[in-house]
Amino acid sequence: MYDPIIKELFPNRKSLYMEQLLSAPTHDSFELPESYERNDALWKRHNLDYLNGDYNLSHTCSHYGQNFFPSTFARKALLYLQLLCSVTFSEKHYTIRKDLPSYLIAQTFYGKGLLRYDGKEYTLVPGDLFFIDCRQKHEYFAVSKKGWGYRFIHFDGYSMSEYYKKILESGNVRFTFSDTSHFQELFKELILINYGTDSNKEVITNRILTDMITEIFCQLPQYQDSGSPEFIAELCDYLQNSFTQKLTLDKIAAECNLSKFYVSREFKKYTGKTIFNYITDLRIALAQRLLRYSNLSINDIADQIGFDDHNGFYRAFTQREEMSPSAYRKYWKTF
Structure with missing residues (x-):
């Protein structure tokens, strides 16, 4: 199942199964600045070994993928991207992991998934996203026979721990946005600005990520018009x-x-x-x-x-x- 956002932004892009992706001589459908092996070494140098956990990634179909190695300025002063992807997984897909220095926003566009995090379970259907701190133990997996498709952002930043405290105060890490929401437009903008070669894209990315978090905050009880007595x-x-x-x-x-x-x-x-x-x-x-x-x-x-x-x-x-x-x-x- 295609990601409708990727289909809209890149109508001619071909999706590839991971096995094809890693064996392909070029990476037209998966934006890797260098070879996979080189990226793997860079991830580990930045303590970002995404595969350091228990996984089932069989029959993974990648619609879009881009990884990032932010500048020193971005790491010290901004919210910055680490990984931006859109993928459809088989019904056997699962991830169990902890101690990854990254925050993760993952939004379902196909099928159904389930997240276990901080002692709670969250069912995820199209439009739902989860927002977690990957330093904490987390596990998520497909619960649909047709598989599970989601687009996701791994990111971090100097201010994220304070941002995330507000999320934890709400007692909820699942949020829902419609296809016509401002959040979806921000997701598209994030993909487009980082697909290009703009010299200021780290600064613009910081603004977009901040706006996305703000949209999530607006769903928190403490930031809504509560109709209080x-x-x-x-x-x-x-x-x-x-x-x-x-x-x-x-x-x-x-x-x-x-x-x-x-x-x-x-x-x-x-x-x-x-x-x-x-x-x-x-x-x-x-x-x-x-x-x-x-x-x-x-x-x-x-x-x-x-x-x-x-x-x-x-x-x-x-x-x-x-x-x-x-x-x-x-x-x-x-x-």
Whole structure:
């Protein structure tokens, strides 16, 4: 089964079975900059041995493939591609792997697959994609007698660990996009810009990958218009006006005339944070301003923003900013 995106972009491209691909004297249908053996050596040099795991790749039909060896600048500053492919596999296909320094987005266009990841199972039908960190153990396989076809992107980047924390917070790694979605247009754009020889394609690729992740984020509960109850907005207003005071869950719940257990659960559901994480974020934001623009001592700042325990303030600030309050003040005083 052809990938409709590849068929649209390259109507004359011929798909090849992997056995043909690796024995062919030229690689017109699979964009390899050098020989397969040379690429295999480069993958291993970059600790990207994609075949370091358990696989069944028999009767693999490749519709498109391109691998990448990003520049030093891209590896240090951008989201960058490692592998971009479109493939149809037989019903026997499976992959079991871990410890690959790469993130993977794989979108089904044919048949049916199943992913096991982070203690959960996800069924994948056309339009569905999964987004995983390949450092964690993962396994996926065809569950359709007609096989399974999916297009996929292996990529990485300096900011990806923070991006991916948001995915994990949602408790879901499967997302769905229609054929007419903006995500599909971005996928096409990604293929086209990297098919060409533009000197700025790494920078444009960074933008496209960021846009694709943004489209995925827009399906996360914490970034959707949740239709939250009115009391959630009122509670946020209350906390923003009183976070420097000594607050207890009982006092907060009384303000809402609701059970503290109900308030805690619903607040986390609609904001993605616990009540006290929300309060701490407000306090740290005020501490940042005071450290930058006032001469108050660090202990006085801790008192003013609502921390009775100065050590607790130090720990909370350092955890969020990855530097101590004094180091933060010193850093900003240099500007």
